[in-house]
Amino acid sequence: MLSETALKQTPLYHEHVRLNAKIVPFGGWEMPLQYEGILAEYNSTRRDVAVFDTSHMGEFLIEGDLQESGLDRLVTQRLSDLAVGACRYGALLKEDGGVLDDLIVYRLAQAKWMVVVNGATMQKDSEQFMRIVTAKDKFTNISFSTGKLDIQGPKSRDLLSRFIKGFEKLTFYTFAECEVLGTKAIVSRTGYTGELGYEIYFPWERTPELWNKILSLGAKPAGLGSRDVLRLEMGYSLYGHEIDENISPLEAGLERFVDFDKDFIGKAKLLKEKKEGSKRHLIAFVSLSRRSPRSGFKIYSSDGQEIGVVTSGTFSPALEKGIGLGLVNAGCAKKDEKIFVGEGSGSIEVAITPRPFYKKGTFRN
Numbered sequence: 001m002l003s004e005t006a007l008k009q010t011p012l013y014h015e016h017v018r019l020n021a022k023i024v025p026f027g028g029w030e031m032p033l034q035y036e037g038i039l040a041e042y043n044s045t046r047r048d049v050a051v052f053d054t055s056h057m058g059e060f061l062i063e064g065d066l067q068e069s070g071l072d073r074l075v076t077q078r079l080s081d082l083a084v085g086a087c088r089y090g091a092l093l094k095e096d097g098g099v100l101d102d103l104i105v106y107r108l109a110q111a112k113w114m115v116v117v118n119g120a121t122m123q124k125d126s127e128q129f130m131r132i133v134t135a136k137d138k139f140t141n142i143s144f145s146t147g148k149l150d151i152q153g154p155k156s157r158d159l160l161s162r163f164i165k166g167f168e169k170l171t172f173y174t175f176a177e178c179e180v181l182g183t184k185a186i187v188s189r190t191g192y193t194g195e196l197g198y199e200i201y202f203p204w205e206r207t208p209e210l211w212n213k214i215l216s217l218g219a220k221p222a223g224l225g226s227r228d229v230l231r232l233e234m235g236y237s238l239y240g241h242e243i244d245e246n247i248s249p250l251e252a253g254l255e256r257f258v259d260f261d262k263d264f265i266g267k268a269k270l271l272k273e274k275k276e277g278s279k280r281h282l283i284a285f286v287s288l289s290r291r292s293p294r295s296g297f298k299i300y301s302s303d304g305q306e307i308g309v310v311t312s313g314t315f316s317p318a319l320e321k322g323i324g325l326g327l328v329n330a331g332c333a334k335k336d337e338k339i340f341v342g343e344g345s346g347s348i349e350v351a352i353t354p355r356p357f358y359k360k361g362t363f364r365n
Contacts, residue, residue: 010055011147011207019221027120027240029056032223041226042317045193049153050222051214054199055207056119058143060129063112070132071113075105076249076266078259082107086174087188090257091249092117092125093266097273098245099252101125102237104190106175114186114201118239119143132265147207151214152197152222152230154362159217160187160198167198172364181210193230194361229314232323235284235355241295241311242282242325248273251327253282280308280327285339285350286357287322290315293341293348299326299333300340300347307332310341318358322348 007030016023021032032053034041044050066072066079077090087106091099101121106114117125126141133139151160161168166178167187175188180200191197202210215221228238237243243252250258250273258270287293293313301307308328316323324341333339333352340347 008056010053011204012053012055012211015208015211016053016221021221021223024224026224027056027118029119031056032221034223034225035221038223038225038229039317041220041222042229044220045153045195045222045226045230046318047154049151049155049159049219050226051211051219052150052152052222052227053148053211054150055147055204057148058117058119058122058125058141059146059148059201060115060117060126061108061113061140061142062115062129062133063138064135065111066113068134069138070134071105071115072262073264074129074132075103075115076258076264077105078262079105079107079113080262084109085176087190088173089190091243091254092128093249093264093270094245095266095269097248097250097266097269099239099243099247099249100128100245102239102243102254106186106188121239145204147202147204147210149200149202149207149210149214150192150197151200151219152191152193153195153219154365156195156197156219159214159219162217163213170198181206181213191363192227192234192236194234194356194358194363195230196362196365228312229317232312232314232325233316233318233356233358234361235325235357237325238312242327247280247327248278250274251278251280251282277330279330281330282311282325283308283328283333283352284325284355284357285323285341286316286319286353287324288338288349288351290321291348292322293324293326293350297324297341297348298343299328301332302338302340307339313341316357318360322350323357324350 016032075090170189186201292315297310299308310326313324
């Protein structure tokens with residue numbers, strides 16, 4: 001039995017070891033950081049096709065009417081008009097408006113839902129769902145019976161069509177139940193890289209079989225390192241960085257994923273924040289050199305005043321410059337204004353820019 005401090009392993013852990021992946025702790029899991037190298041895996045995703053092990057993500061099943069079950073109160077997004085076969089991104093909040101997690105809700109049937117959450121927050125998310133979901137026997141945590149692979153890249157559709165049928169016409173944020181290696185599986189099209197891509201939810205114990213099938217057809221294995229560069233080039237939020245229990249979705253620039261016309265936990269606090277104005281806001285910035293900002297670096301105005309902190313930073317292969325996201329005090333750091341991150345000899349001059357940094361992605365193709 002796992003102790004509270006033991007790191008969990010996905011069903012592909014031994015496959016990663018066999019491929020000589022560099023394994024690192026990530027959100028309570030032992031996960032591959034890289035195989036061949038971060039840049040090579042980045043290029044495979046941007047130009048060809050790569051496969052990521054995301055089996056550490058959590059999956060919950062909820063059965064019942066949207067309102068009566070309590071599910072509607074848990075999610076900031078409107079779900080009542082979500083079609084069967086579609087999914088939608090939203091947030092799970094505390095009463096004070098902080099983000100417990102970001103998530104994606106899948107409508108499997110008129111009164112059946114799957115919610116996909118982050119692996120690091122799975123336990124607290126489950127506890128929050130169990131507090132609110134009215135029929136406890138209609139909530140099932142299927143995280144440890146469900147493997148998940150993300151197949152990403154402009155050639156992902158071509159690769160998967162060689163052994164899966166019925167997914168080819170999926171549009172962004174839709175899914176279908178398909179036969180995959182002789183079993184029924186959910187194939188969805190969301191993505192976190194900016195490229196065309198799909199997710200396959202597959203029986204946990206058979207996930208190595210699916211992984212090896214995809215590799216045999218030419219996909220390259222890719223790890224957390226390249227995944228973070230890819231998502232940051234798109235300006236996407238990462239839980240624990242751009243959003244957490246002390247950051248509201250309004251501060252994080254995620255208001256478009258909050259529907260104020262419905263009831264949800266934390267709504268009163270967000271309405272108050274919206275009326276009074278957020279104390280902080282998220283900015284994107286690009287370095288004026290190849291030097292890269294890092295998470296935790298302080299952000300300074302052009303006159304040397306400390307105004308915020310970097311939440312994520314990396315070197316962008318697409319821009320050949322450092323890029324980053326950061327939270328700054330309200331009223332500070334206007335568009336095109338030059339600011340600085342880091343201190344002393346490590347200070348980097350950066351310019352504020354719109355998101356995304358990378359604009360050539362194939363995710364809507």
